Amino acid sequence: MAQTLYFPLLLIALCSISECVQRQYHFINENKNWTEAQSYCREKYTDLATVDNMNDMIQLNKSVDANYRAAWIGLQGTNVYKWHWSSGDPVFFLNWASGQPYSGDNCAVMTNGKWFVGACTATWTFICYNMSRGLVFVNQTMNWRDAQSYCRQNHIDLVSVRNQNENQQLEKFINDSQTSGSSVWIGLFSDPWQWSDQSNSSFRYWKTGQPISQTNEHRAAVEQFSQGQWSIYMSNNTNNQFPFICHEDKLIVIQQNLSWSEALRYCRQHHVDLVSVQSVEMQYKVMIMVKLASTEAVWLGLRHSCALGIWFWVSGQTVCYQNWAPGNGTSEEDCEPTVRSGAVQSGGNQTWISRPETDQLNFICRNY
Structure with a gap:
């Protein structure tokens, strides 16, 4: 029997939230070893496939058009263990x-x-x-x-705890x-795996019994007859010559200093x-991308309307998640001497700020 509680800091329930997939996947039906596959993907696309969540995994499986x-994929063994959240949330807070x-x-x-390893x-x-x-207590x-699999099949994932307030609520x-x-599992785990593109993604989709071991020579592969x-x-x-899956980033940082209108045109x-x-998920993607920027802030598709006194996305979407x-981000922006536009800070907590549209900043484009 499961008990539930509304947990606002874990929910993205504002307006209509579309699924966020950062990458386009490409199945290459040529047998290569892992290093050759990596070189191919880096030359033709972005890198061997990185997977952030089950949405990505579904899209990756859809990209496959052959038996x-x-x-x-791009996951490789290392000698360095790191803590991750099962959900893919970044580890900003620990309460050992x-x-x-x-x-x-x-x-x-x-x-x-308090948290303990087990x-x-x-x-x-x-x-x-x-x-x-919100939160769901599973009394099994x-x-x-197995707890991770249960949560992913019946809900979203094992719970993440991102700050002291969430820890107290939990x-x-x-x-x-x-x-x-009593002790309960949370979604925190440690492993020695790293993605080829250096992504911090903590998503894992191992077959039962895997990985049975790990060395620097081990690499991950999806298996068609194990549902990916x-x-x-x-x-x-x-003997390990396989086809492979590349990814192409859906977001790209442009390291040119342009005004907001010039960035939009570009x-x-x-x-x-x-x-x-x-969504929070897309904000995490942006937080990863802005690390590549050379300016203290990076333009987003946020624009302020002086006539209506509102912020809006140039894609036509309402500003739901904020x-x-x-x-910053108030309806009463100073429109003189120039209109204000929205940017994300490159450092700190990567929060959004209002800037004159004439400022010269790097910017993030989307490819799809």
Whole structure:
């Protein structure tokens, strides 16, 4: 039996939110080793495929137009373990108990508001999150991987905790749902895998029993007859010649300093449009992209209407999701001597700011 609680900081329920897929996937039906496939993708597209979430995984599977046993993607083994959220949220906040984390185990449980590492094979109850229902307590004991699968199949994912306020809300929810002091799985895990394009994506879609081991020579491949789930293969094994999947970024940072109107014209002539940010997920994509910028802020497709006193996206969408820095994004903008447009800060928390449209900044275009 599952209990739920509305958790506003985890929900993106404003207006109509479309699914956000950052990349276009291309299946290349040529057998190559992983290194050859990587070189091909970097020459023809952006890189070997990176996957951020189940939406991406669905699109990746749709890109495949042939029968195959396995196909390379961009995930490669390393010697460095990092903590990730199962949902793909960036790890900005940690709330470890004293003496935690220690090496050896790589999944996290929450007990009395503090986090502890636990063997991923141990069984605990767990918390999912759901876009419409919020937090969902699942009163069944499962290991971490099975709990993750349950949440992804029935809700969205295991819960992420992004700040102290969310941690306090989750602690209260757990105490209201079961006996105080009990441990529950949250979505935090550690692994040594890295994407070829250096993306921080924490999404994993391993087949049951995978990965059974990991070295610097291991690479991930999707398997068609496992519904696109992943297995590992040795990249230096001459028998491992597979087709592969490349990705092409849907967003691109243009490192030219242009006014907002010039940036808009450039994007529409060379790509599709200046980027619109309509969800937390798309904001995370933008946060990754702005690291490539050479200016302190980067133009978005945000425009202020002096006549109507509103902000709007040039794509025609309403500004539903918002990420303004304090004091920015008000309806009462100073329209003299020039109209204001919206930019995202390159540093700090990458929040949005209002700037005169004549400022010379880098900008982000979208390709699709």
